[in-house]
Every structure is written in structure tokens, then in C-alpha cells.
Amino acid sequence: MKAILQGIGAIFVGIINIFRSISSRIVNWSRLHIPFIEALFQRHLKNPAMIFVDLAVLIIVLYISFGITGATLIYAKSSESRFSETLATLYPLPAAKVDSTYIWSHKFLQRLRFLNTFSAQAPKSVDSRPPTDSELRKQVLEGLVEDQIILITAKEFAVSVSEAELDSAYNAQKSQTKDFVNQIKMLYGMSVSDFRAVLAERILKEKVKNTVLTKVKVRHILINGPVEIARQAIEELKQKKAFGDVAKKYSQDLKTKNKGGELGSWTKGELALQISQSFEDAAFKLAVNAISEPVYSRFGFHIIQVTEKTGNNYQTYDEWYAETLKKHQIKYYIGY
Numbered sequence: 001m002k003a004i005l006q007g008i009g010a011i012f013v014g015i016i017n018i019f020r021s022i023s024s025r026i027v028n029w030s031r032l033h034i035p036f037i038e039a040l041f042q043r044h045l046k047n048p049a050m051i052f053v054d055l056a057v058l059i060i061v062l063y064i065s066f067g068i069t070g071a072t073l074i075y076a077k078s079s080e081s082r083f084s085e086t087l088a089t090l091y092p093l094p095a096a097k098v099d100s101t102y103i104w105s106h107k108f109l110q111r112l113r114f115l116n117t118f119s120a121q122a123p124k125s126v127d128s129r130p131p132t133d134s135e136l137r138k139q140v141l142e143g144l145v146e147d148q149i150i151l152i153t154a155k156e157f158a159v160s161v162s163e164a165e166l167d168s169a170y171n172a173q174k175s176q177t178k179d180f181v182n183q184i185k186m187l188y189g190m191s192v193s194d195f196r197a198v199l200a201e202r203i204l205k206e207k208v209k210n211t212v213l214t215k216v217k218v219r220h221i222l223i224n225g226p227v228e229i230a231r232q233a234i235e236e237l238k239q240k241k242a243f244g245d246v247a248k249k250y251s252q253d254l255k256t257k258n259k260g261g262e263l264g265s266w267t268k269g270e271l272a273l274q275i276s277q278s279f280e281d282a283a284f285k286l287a288v289n290a291i292s293e294p295v296y297s298r299f300g301f302h303i304i305q306v307t308e309k310t311g312n313n314y315q316t317y318d319e320w321y322a323e324t325l326k327k328h329q330i331k332y333y334i335g336y
Helices: 002-033 035-046 050-075 082-090 105-121 133-156 163-175 180-188 192-212 227-238 243-250 270-274 277-285 317-325
Strands: 094-098 101-104 215-223 262-267 295-297 300-310 330-332
Touching: 050 082, 082 105, 094 105, 094 133, 101 105, 101 133, 105 133, 105 180, 105 192, 133 192, 133 317, 163 192, 180 192, 192 262, 215 227, 215 243, 215 277, 227 243, 227 300, 262 270, 270 277, 277 295, 277 300
Parallel strands: none
Antiparallel strands: 094 101, 094 330, 215 262, 215 300, 295 300
16 A cells, blocks of 8 residues: 555656646746746846736736626627626626616626526427527616616615515425426526526515505406396395305306405506406406496406505506606616
8 A cells, every 4th residue: 555655656746847847948948039038037036026016917917808808708799608707707897887886797698698598498489580699688688777777666665575585485486396406407597596586586576566556456257158147246246245155156267266256466467468458447447345347358257346456556567667767877888
């Protein structure tokens, strides 16, 4: 065993001697053929402390050189690689600015990587073309600006996301997918911390929406048949029969009939998208606890009741955001 260790030690000593010999030859050659190297050598012989000054200068020059390289790659759209992302992490290169707050390019490149990873794996449809690089860049930049405006609004209204809320949302997502951690890595190139950061922003956006916009809690009875049946159900409600009991008797919405017809809470624009514009218009006009006349949609006739209503801003989220965006000064540094 001792002989083996001695043999290994001898090999390492031999390797070190070889490196010393090579480096010595390189230094000697450089001194002979490159005047600048010889001048540095003589400078350090005369004043050894100057080596620290020269090293500091070298580090500064390298830092500036890599910064220029990063800026060239990012702003000229020459590269959106991991190398560019690393450089963007090391240098304060702005992607956009909202008022006096900068959005840094490393976050832009990270989000772009997530989106590109997902886009590359999304099933291709013959009916739709994949987004172009320009469209993806625009989507990411505008999304980051929106996140910043949501954050500003959240501070204004003292809205935040607690760790418990984030844990609950994360665990709910995790429970729906087997091998969740590998799935998000494969689909988006995200780590768990990346995913939690994006999830926190989504939760905050939802909380801001619910704070600044009118929100209604709705229940309904769906009747996919003659309107006379719907009117019969309304008569029973006018006779003070419980809405939940009438829903169980008449509703043909199998998902909600045994839950009292509960559809949850909505802001304007969401019900129109999920059910119909006529349903949404009726719901937002109703006084709390009032019963609507039969409202027709592609699903049939709805009898609607709003049980809660908060806020007095009847805009959709898109309308509110477009109006809010005008109140802020936005500047983009990265083009698309």
C-alpha cells in the first residue's frame, strides 16, 4: 500500500514538474518576443507591490470586457444562451423600466428561456403557427412590465402573498401531477424556486384583481329545455323555497346542482368568457340576493342569483390594466 501511495505521489510530482517546465518556457518566450510582458516583469522585480495594482487593473478590464460582451449579445439579440443569462446576472443591464424601477435583463432572459422551452415542446397544430421569436420577446417584456405594475398596485392597496398562501397553492399544483419537480423542469426548464416565484406573481395578480375590480359571487340553475320550466323554477323561488333545493330539483348543471348551483366569485370579463356575455351582463346588473329572469346562453336558460358583490369598479381586468398602464412611464431597453 505504501509503495502504491509513493508511486502516485511520484506521478503528481512529475506532472507538477512538467507544468513548471512548460510555464517557464512560456514566460521566457513571452519575455523575449513580447516587449510588454518583459516591461511588466521588470516592473514587478523593481516593485513587487505593483503586481497587486496590475492584477486589480486586469480584473477591472476583464469585468468591463465581459460587460460589453454581454450588452452586445443581449441588446443586439445575438445570443439568448445560458452564457448571456450568466453575464446578465453579473451585470446591471436593464431590460425595461417602470417609472424609476428597473427590470433587469437576467430576469428577461430567464423568462424567455422558460417560454422557449415550453414553446419548443408544445404540440404543433396545423391550424395555428408557432409564435415568432419577436412575439415571444414582446410577450415576455410586456409580461414583466405587467408584473411590476401589479407589484406597485399591490403596495398601494397593502396586498401581499403570505408564505402560507404560496405553500398552499404550490402543494395544490404539485398534488395534480406525478413527479411534479421533473415535469416543471422538462416543460419549462424551471427549478422549484423558479416555479414558486412565478406562482407567487400569479397569486398576487389575482389578489390585486379582486381588490381593485368589482367581484360578484354567483349561483345559477341551468335548464336545457323550454323556458316555461325555467319560469316554473322562478315561481318556486318567489315562494321562498331555498335556492339550493330548487337547483337540485331543476338544474341540469351536473357539476353544481348538488352544491346549490354555486359558481364561485368572478370579476367582469371572466363570466363572459366562460359562459356568455348575456349571463355576465345579467349577473352584474343584479342586486344582491335578487333573482334574474331566464337568461339564455349556448348551454340553455339560466336563473341567476348574486349572493355577494364587492367593489364599484365595473371594468374588466384588461380595461383596468390599459388605463393603469397610462399612469406609468414605461421604457424598453431590449427590442423585439
